[in-house]
Amino acid sequence: MNYRKVFFGLGYRSTPFKTGDLSNSAYLIYIGFKFLKHFEVSMVEEFPPVDTTPDVSFNLKIRLLESEKR
Numbered sequence: 760m761n762y763r764k765v766f767f768g769l770g771y772r773s774t775p776f777k778t779g780d781l782s783n784s785a786y787l788i789y790i791g792f793k794f795l796k797h798f799e800v801s802m803v804e805e806f807p808p809v810d811t812t813p814d815v816s817f818n819l820k821i822r823l824l825e826s827e828k829r
Contacts (some may be wrong), residue, residue: 764793772805785814797822 791801
């Protein structure tokens with residue numbers, strides 16, 4: 760979803776592994792905001808099963824080639 764300069768959403772991360780610690784799928788939520796004309800900052804939080812630690816990612820997106828407005 761987008762609302763003015765803020766965007767957020769939900770997702771599901773699956774895995775091809777059948778056994779071991781890497782075999783757990785996870786739900787994730789992300790939130791971010793757009794600033795200036797070509798920059799976006801976001802945070803992604805994963806909510807895995809109880810036996811693994813949650814992962815947090817911070818991202819900076821720089822749009823070098825701006826396409827036409829949608």
